[in-house]
Amino acid sequence: MRIIVLLLSLLSLPYVLSALIIDHTCTDITQIPESAVLAAKDSLHIGYGHTSHGWQITYGMDGLVEFANNGGKGLSLPEDIFAFNNGGTGGALDFENGDGYGDGWLDHDCGYYPNWVNETREYLDSACHSDVNVIMWSWCGQVSSTYSSGNLWDHYLGPMTQLEIDYPHVTFIYMTGHVDIENDADNKAANDSIRSYCRNNDKVLFDFADFDRHDPDGTYYEYVHDNCDYYDSVGSAVLGNWGIEWQNAHTVGVDWYETPGSHTQPINENQKGYAAWWMWARLAGWEGPAGVEESKKTDNRLTLSVNNSINITTSNRIDLSFSIPSDGLITIDAYNSAGIKIASIFRGNLSAGSHSCGWNRKGKAGIIIIKLKHSSGTTSVKLNCL
Numbered sequence: 001m002r003i004i005v006l007l008l009s010l011l012s013l014p015y016v017l018s019a020l021i022i023d024h025t026c027t028d029i030t031q032i033p034e035s036a037v038l039a040a041k042d043s044l045h046i047g048y049g050h051t052s053h054g055w056q057i058t059y060g061m062d063g064l065v066e067f068a069n070n071g072g073k074g075l076s077l078p079e080d081i082f083a084f085n086n087g088g089t090g091g092a093l094d095f096e097n098g099d100g101y102g103d104g105w106l107d108h109d110c111g112y113y114p115n116w117v118n119e120t121r122e123y124l125d126s127a128c129h130s131d132v133n134v135i136m137w138s139w140c141g142q143v144s145s146t147y148s149s150g151n152l153w154d155h156y157l158g159p160m161t162q163l164e165i166d167y168p169h170v171t172f173i174y175m176t177g178h179v180d181i182e183n184d185a186d187n188k189a190a191n192d193s194i195r196s197y198c199r200n201n202d203k204v205l206f207d208f209a210d211f212d213r214h215d216p217d218g219t220y221y222e223y224v225h226d227n228c229d230y231y232d233s234v235g236s237a238v239l240g241n242w243g244i245e246w247q248n249a250h251t252v253g254v255d256w257y258e259t260p261g262s263h264t265q266p267i268n269e270n271q272k273g274y275a276a277w278w279m280w281a282r283l284a285g286w287e288g289p290a291g292v293e294e295s296k297k298t299d300n301r302l303t304l305s306v307n308n309s310i311n312i313t314t315s316n317r318i319d320l321s322f323s324i325p326s327d328g329l330i331t332i333d334a335y336n337s338a339g340i341k342i343a344s345i346f347r348g349n350l351s352a353g354s355h356s357c358g359w360n361r362k363g364k365a366g367i368i369i370i371k372l373k374h375s376s377g378t379t380s381v382k383l384n385c386l
Contacts, residue, residue, distance in 0.1 A: 018202050019198055019199045019200075019201075019202045019203055019204075019205070020203075020204045020205070020279075020282055020283075021195070021198065021199065021205050021207060022204075022205065022206045022207060022275050022276075022278060022279045022282075023207040023210040023211070023275070024207075024210050024211050024213075024214035024218065024271065024275075025218075026274075026275045026278040026279070027211075027216065027271045027274040027275050027278070028274070028289075029064070029068075029073055029075070029274040029277065029278075030073055030074065030075060031278075031288075031289045032277060032278060032281050032286070033281075033286070034077055034078070034081065036281035036284060036285075036286035037077075037081055037082070037277065037280075037281060038081075039281070039284040039285060039286070040093060040277070040280035040281050040283065040284040041088065041091065041092065041093045041094075042284075043133075043284050043285075044093065044094065044133065044134055044280055044283060044284060045088070045094040045131045045132045045133050045134065046093070046094060046095045046096065046132070046134040046135075046136065046280075047096050047097075047123060047124075047129065047132050047134070047135050047136070048095065048096065048097040048098070048135075048136045048137075048138075049097075049098050049108065049109060049116060049119065049120075049135075049136075049137045049138070050097065050098060050109050050137065050138035050140075051108065051109045051138070051140045052140060052262055052263060053109075053138060053139065053140050053141070053178050053208075053226070053262060053263055054097075054109060054137075054138030054139075054140070055260070055262040056208075056262050056263070056264055056268065056269045056272050057138070057206075057269075057272045057273065057276050058097050059259040059260050059261075059262060059269045059273070060259060060269040060270055060271070060272040060273020060274070060276065061082065061084060061095075061273045061276050061277070062259070062273075063257045063258065063259045063266075063269070063270065063273065064082045064257070064270070064273045064274070064277070065080060065082045065083050066257070067253070067257040068081065068082055070253065072253060072254060072255075072256075072257060073254075073255070080092070082277060093280065094131075109137055109138050109139055109140050109142075110137045110138065110139045110142070110143075110156055110175070110177075111139055111140050111141065111142025111143070111145075111146065111177075112142075113146075113151070113154075113155035113156070113159070114155075114159075116137050117159045117163070120135060120137075120163060121163075121166075123135075124167055124170065132170065133169060133170055133171060134170065134171045134173065134283065135163075135170055135171070135172050135173065136172075136173035136175065136206065137175065138175055138208065139175060139176070139177035139178065139208070140177075140178075141177070141178070141180065142177070143176070143177025143178075143187065143190045143191065143194075144177070144180055144183035144186040144187040144190055145183075145186075146190065147186050147187075147189055147190030147193065148183075148186045148190075148382075150384065152190060152193055152194075156194075157174075157194070157197055160172055160174060161201075171204060171283060172203075172204070173204045173205070173206055173279070174194060174197075174198050174203050174204065174205045174206070175194075175205065175206045175207075175208050176190075176191040176194050176195065176205070176206075176207050176208045176209040176210065177190065177191060177208065177209060178208055178209060178212055178226045178263070178264075179209050179212040179213060179224050179225060179226055180225070180226065181223060181224065181225040181229070181231060181234060182225075184223065184234045185234075185380060185382065186382070187209075188303075188379060189304075189305065189380075189381045189382065191207075191209045192303045192304060192305035192321075192381070193305045193306065195207065195303070195305070196305040196321045199354075200321075204279075204283070206275070206276070206279060208272070211268060211271050211272050211275065212224060212226060212228070212264070212268065215242045215243070215245075215246045215267075216246060216256075216267065216270075216271060217246075219242070220325075221242055222302075222377055223236075224242070226263050226264055227241065227243075227263060227264055227265065228241045228242050228243030228244070228264060228265045228268055229241050230242055241265065243264065243265025243266070243267050243268050244265055246267050247265065247266065247267050256270050257270060259273075302323070302324060302325060302372070302374055302376050302377050302378075302379050303321075303322055303323045303379060304320065304321075304322040304332075304370065304372045304379045304380065304381050305320070305321050305322070305381060306318060306319070306320060306321075306370075306381055306383060314385075314386045316360055316361050316362060316363065317358060317359075317360055318358065318359045318360075318361055318370070318383070319356065319357075319358050320332070320345075320356060320357050320358065320359065320370065320381075321354065321355075321356045322354070322355055322356070322357075322372055323353060323354045323355070324350060324352055324353070324355075324374050324376070325352060325374075325376050326352045326375070326376060327349070327350070327351050327352050328349065328350070328374060328375045328376075329347075329348070329349050329374075329375070330346070330347070330348065330349075330350055330372060330373065330374045331344070331346065331347045331372070331373045332344075332345040332346040332347075332357065332370065332371070332372045332373075333345060333370070333371055333373075334359065334361070334364075334368055334369070334370050334371075335368070335369045335370075335371060336364075336366065336367065336368065336369075337366060337367040337369070339369075342364055342368070343359065343361070343364070345357065345359045345370065361385060364385065365385050365386065366384075366385060367382065367383070367384055367385075368382075368383045368384075368385050369381070369382050369383075370382075370383065
């Protein structure tokens with residue numbers, strides 16, 4: 001039967017063996033061959049649950065259809081090649097997405113636990129969804145609070161992992177939450193924890209927040225809000241809006257296309273739409289341009305996270321993962337809640353990329369802030385050590 005063939009095909013895809021990280025480096029829509037788009041439409045049956053911020057991916061995919069039909073980005077492909085609908089009728093991609101206000105599985109996003117988990121099970125257990133082989137949920141605004149309350153594992157990463165075990169024929173796409181300048185530290189720590197877990201455990205990740213921090217030219221914005229406003233630091237005045245600035249410097253209909261802009265600017269939704277198709281193509285077996293594995297690319301962010309993705313710990317051993325965007329000296333120190341340094345964890349010169357180290361806190365308890373300093377900036381993670 002058709003579904004059996006599809007499942008066997010999906011189980012043999014490359015992403016099963018290594019992490020697949022979809023970020024701002026996966027947005028060159030001109031690099032995706034027509035054959036890869038057709039393969040995705042032929043083999044994928046996708047369920048996508050979300051509330052308002054999650055519309056950014058759907059709006060990006062929707063606007064891409066007409067943009068490509070009109071030759072945007074110099075594309076010359078069959079008409080409606082990027083079309084999608086619920087059921088995959090007319091040769092479109094089979095893509096069912098919720099508006100966050102419907103019935104059943106469309107009601108919530110990842111921030112509403114256990115709703116999203118229960119709705120996933122109900123959705124996949126329904127006979128009418130027996131062909132679904134890809135599930136994706138977005139975050140709205142709760143990733144920071146889920147992390148700060150110590151529930152990132154129990155309410156998200158753990159349930160996702162259990163769903164993968166219980167439904168081995170389905171690919172579950174992990175996602176970071178959108179950026180939030182008002183909860184900058186917890187937001188960064190939460191998203192870095194999700195990234196670290198996905199890289200270390202060979203998951204598929206759509207790095208939503210990474211798009212919020214990069215314009216199409218690859219410029220990185222350390223302090224940024226979900227509408228693309230950027231700042232010098234937390235609490236400072238708005239310096240500008242990278243989305244509006246980029247759009248004003250480029251031609252609509254040629255370099256970018258209009259979208260409704262759910263909490264953000266159209267160009268950000270464009271980028272997420274491009275990347276969504278990059279991901280569908282990769283899931284359908286495309287190896288990417290020149291055989292480049294997204295998960296192997298050098299991380300160009302300054303990041304710091306605690307392994308196992310929890311911020312409440314009883315363990316004396318603290319294992320850290322971090323990345324630096326360029327070669328140079330880094331220091332990692334621990335501070336108490338009063339800002340007094342209580343330990344030097346690491347000091348040395350390292351090459352650009354991802355690294356790890358450990359620290360024995362030797363019974364030090366309470367709120368501990370671990371801070372990494374590099375020439376490109378400073379980042380930190382907060383732990384509640386019991």
